[in-house]
Amino acid sequence: MEQTASVEKVSSGKMKFLVGGLLIAAAIVYLIISSTQASAQYFMTIGELESKGASIEGRDLRISGAVIGESIQYDPELLELSFMIADIPGDNADIEAQGGLAVVLHEAAIDPNRPRLQVVYSGPKPDLLRNEAQAIVTGKIGEDGKFYANELLLKCPTKYEESVPEQAGS
Amino acid sequence: MIADFGYGALIVTLLVSVYGIGAAFYGARKNLPAWVESARLAMLLTFPLVTISALCIIFLLVNGNYEVEYVSSVTSSSMPTYLRITALWGGQAGSLVFWSWLMALFATAVTLRNWHRDREFLPWVIVVSLVTLAFFLILIIFFENPFQKLWLFPDNQVVAGLSQPAGSVLFFPRDGQGLNPLLRHPGMIIHPPMLYLGFVSFVIPYAFAIAALITGRTDDRWIRVTRRWTLIAWLFLSLGLILGGRWAYDVLGWGGYWGWDPVEIAAFMPWLTGTAFLHSVMIQEKRGMLKHWNMVLIILTYCLVIFGTFLTRSGVLSSVHAFAQSAIGPLFFGFIGLTFITSLSLLLKRWDELKSETQMTSWLSREALFLLNNLLFMGILIVCFWGVMFPLVSEIFTGLKKTVGPPFYERATGPLWAGLLILMAIAPLAAWGHSTIKTLGRAIWKPFVLSLVGIILLIVSGIKSVPALLGFWLAFFVAAVTLQEFWRGTRARHSRSGESYPLALWRLVGRNRPRYGGYVIHIGVVLMAFGIIGIELFQHETQGTLSQGEKIQLGEYTLTYESLSIFDSNDGRNVARAVLSVEENGKYVGELFPRRDYFFESQQPMTIPGIKSTWEDDLYVILVDWQPITSQGATFKIYRNPLVNFMWLGGIIFILGTLIAAWPTKDIETVRTRERHEILVGATG
Numbered sequence: 001m002e003q004t005a006s007v008e009k010v011s012s013g014k015m016k017f018l019v020g021g022l023l024i025a026a027a028i029v030y031l032i033i034s035s036t037q038a039s040a041q042y043f044m045t046i047g048e049l050e051s052k053g054a055s056i057e058g059r060d061l062r063i064s065g066a067v068i069g070e071s072i073q074y075d076p077e078l079l080e081l082s083f084m085i086a087d088i089p090g091d092n093a094d095i096e097a098q099g100g101l102a103v104v105l106h107e108a109a110i111d112p113n114r115p116r117l118q119v120v121y122s123g124p125k126p127d128l129l130r131n132e133a134q135a136i137v138t139g140k141i142g143e144d145g146k147f148y149a150n151e152l153l154l155k156c157p158t159k160y161e162e163s164v165p166e167q168a169g170s
Numbered sequence: 171m172i173a174d175f176g177y178g179a180l181i182v183t184l185l186v187s188v189y190g191i192g193a194a195f196y197g198a199r200k201n202l203p204a205w206v207e208s209a210r211l212a213m214l215l216t217f218p219l220v221t222i223s224a225l226c227i228i229f230l231l232v233n234g235n236y237e238v239e240y241v242s243s244v245t246s247s248s249m250p251t252y253l254r255i256t257a258l259w260g261g262q263a264g265s266l267v268f269w270s271w272l273m274a275l276f277a278t279a280v281t282l283r284n285w286h287r288d289r290e291f292l293p294w295v296i297v298v299s300l301v302t303l304a305f306f307l308i309l310i311i312f313f314e315n316p317f318q319k320l321w322l323f324p325d326n327q328v329v330a331g332l333s334q335p336a337g338s339v340l341f342f343p344r345d346g347q348g349l350n351p352l353l354r355h356p357g358m359i360i361h362p363p364m365l366y367l368g369f370v371s372f373v374i375p376y377a378f379a380i381a382a383l384i385t386g387r388t389d390d391r392w393i394r395v396t397r398r399w400t401l402i403a404w405l406f407l408s409l410g411l412i413l414g415g416r417w418a419y420d421v422l423g424w425g426g427y428w429g430w431d432p433v434e435i436a437a438f439m440p441w442l443t444g445t446a447f448l449h450s451v452m453i454q455e456k457r458g459m460l461k462h463w464n465m466v467l468i469i470l471t472y473c474l475v476i477f478g479t480f481l482t483r484s485g486v487l488s489s490v491h492a493f494a495q496s497a498i499g500p501l502f503f504g505f506i507g508l509t510f511i512t513s514l515s516l517l518l519k520r521w522d523e524l525k526s527e528t529q530m531t532s533w534l535s536r537e538a539l540f541l542l543n544n545l546l547f548m549g550i551l552i553v554c555f556w557g558v559m560f561p562l563v564s565e566i567f568t569g570l571k572k573t574v575g576p577p578f579y580e581r582a583t584g585p586l587w588a589g590l591l592i593l594m595a596i597a598p599l600a601a602w603g604h605s606t607i608k609t610l611g612r613a614i615w616k617p618f619v620l621s622l623v624g625i626i627l628l629i630v631s632g633i634k635s636v637p638a639l640l641g642f643w644l645a646f647f648v649a650a651v652t653l654q655e656f657w658r659g660t661r662a663r664h665s666r667s668g669e670s671y672p673l674a675l676w677r678l679v680g681r682n683r684p685r686y687g688g689y690v691i692h693i694g695v696v697l698m699a700f701g702i703i704g705i706e707l708f709q710h711e712t713q714g715t716l717s718q719g720e721k722i723q724l725g726e727y728t729l730t731y732e733s734l735s736i737f738d739s740n741d742g743r744n745v746a747r748a749v750l751s752v753e754e755n756g757k758y759v760g761e762l763f764p765r766r767d768y769f770f771e772s773q774q775p776m777t778i779p780g781i782k783s784t785w786e787d788d789l790y791v792i793l794v795d796w797q798p799i800t801s802q803g804a805t806f807k808i809y810r811n812p813l814v815n816f817m818w819l820g821g822i823i824f825i826l827g828t829l830i831a832a833w834p835t836k837d838i839e840t841v842r843t844r845e846r847h848e849i850l851v852g853a854t855g
Contacts, residue, residue: 016533017530017533017538017541020533021545024542024545024546024549025545027585028545028549028552028553028586031549031553031581031582031585031586032552032553032556032582034581035553035574035577035578035579035581035582036556036560036574036578036582038577038578038581039574039575039577039578039581040560040564040572040573040574040578041572041573041574041575042570042571042572043561043570043571043572043573044571062573074795076715076794076795076796076803076805077715077803077805079713079715079794079805090571123713123807124713124792124794124795124805124807125794125795127766127774127775127776127777128774138575151575
């Protein structure tokens, strides 16, 4: 008699923890799904952007491209920054196959036929913004076709390990 | 010459490691202690060998041997000696050697411990440590070699390689490219070694766990042996994360300290599982439960350590941590996959032996609350993992590359952090085995009321933000509970033995360091929570271009742009430095000097903010731009970061608490065993 009572107690105890654990797991899953939906950004190349057209208007986009040095315009009074970026592959493997990030950025920046995108950003001009840097911009496409960025990340591969130092005495 | 020597030392280390793995394996299987001893000596030998190799790199770096590719990529002649030494971990290949060196150091430390009580673990601890070391040595020797030299062909092409290609001559560049200026900061010099130490020292508890699974000695001996290793690993990892935050705050000039960058998350994930592990091993030690779970946690932590190194090293994700991309990605994935599968199958083999000794009965018991704590940490881990993997997953399944940014992490982890704070307030007061609402209520009502009083004061003082009030309330609650614990223990000692209060407090902490160290860590977390709420919810910013003598206002601060000077420093920088005078409520309080350093050799500027720090807030000013010729106008971005210094203070206290918890204690084992025995007796009798 007592035996069965204690067995029941144990299993109801297990039930209690199972339900509690599942509730928490469900809450975590809900948090992840809802937060993903609320803040997902589409990572696109500039080439893909042109083919997508109106379907991406108003969406949060994240775009990477090679900075065209001569297009950089900066108004320090109003902190308004605008520059062009040129299409580069979105895939790391493609970049690698074409000779590495530094090469890809260089070729994109000097090729006038590559699709380009005008980026507008308000805020201080970042230190790394210069010709052939990789810009990763986050924001939305405006009706005027310009990209209004609210976040701007820059990478300069040449500053790290890929370039060969210049020759002594030259 | 030196380069070849260093490379040779690495190859010998690899051979010795492979021998050690084989000897340990053979000795354990055939039960031949002489072979295990030989393997132990082989493991001891790895440390001096890797040291030779690391010293060779340091020699090349300090000596300016720019014909070595690695040297010319991370140093230059204008760099001072200490920076040349730290350039050992300034680039990919060197930092892998540094990683291996630390791994060998910990492997040596573990071989030198007293093994007589757990002799049977030894061969398997050697196997796991040396396999990890050998994996990294293979990466260095075959894929990321810091000893490669530069070779010049007649057509002026320069190629990096180990041996001289036909028709080429050794190439001597005039100068190197120099260390990335962003990395020339004290925080950045110590931050990578701390993280690596944290990463590497988690290998040891994992090695013991695997040894326990293989030998079948699946009691909690492995946990007792590795408790301090785990705490030390956790200490270094925490320190690395905090220093990284401080570095970002001081150098990156965006007014923040943590950006949910994939590389940051890579270091954060093993910290999460490590923290969960530190809590859940207590349940196994006190109650003999969650044995499977602890195994899973330490296996996960080890895999995340390797995964973290992989994320920082492979360039698989786009990130501000712009390390070069390389071909070592598949190798890492292979290694992680292999260790994960091997570890899990070992665990499954021993599954039945790891059954719990007692049952969990009440949601309000301390073990249940600890289990909840584990669930929440795992929740945060899953959020982080999902966030990092989401771009890959979405590309594979939808063809669209999507990413999630900081808002995702903040939204998804915010409630989980809040849950952890609630647990931090309740769990210390809950009893092992069983608590009721009534007993818990009796223990908790005072701190609860106290925290409500605190919140009412905040509401009266005009704070309206609901998330902030909720956060502050939780922080107050935890602080009150934790301080009450100190108070209760101290008072009990005082009235029992008549010790003075300070002495009673000192002895209280000294007698039970893991517990009170843990509480000190909780206080640290509370202070950090204050700082994080302050900067995240109450940060104000403004920006503007000022001509000389013009003023700008932010809150109660008025800043006047006084002057700008531009000069060359003797270490290869061009410095633009502005002077602003600061008034608070119309009263002069000091000057700020935000500046911009331009490094000639790397052609890279670096923004250093001017910061005025008080406990109330930081006034954080960035020099954005200026008119170089006239020096008339300059643009500033100004942040007011309330309470941010509580975050740094909390970080220091957090580390102090960890030190207290990890401090060696005499005969801790006998004390523990007795305690556990009493609990078991109490629970059954």
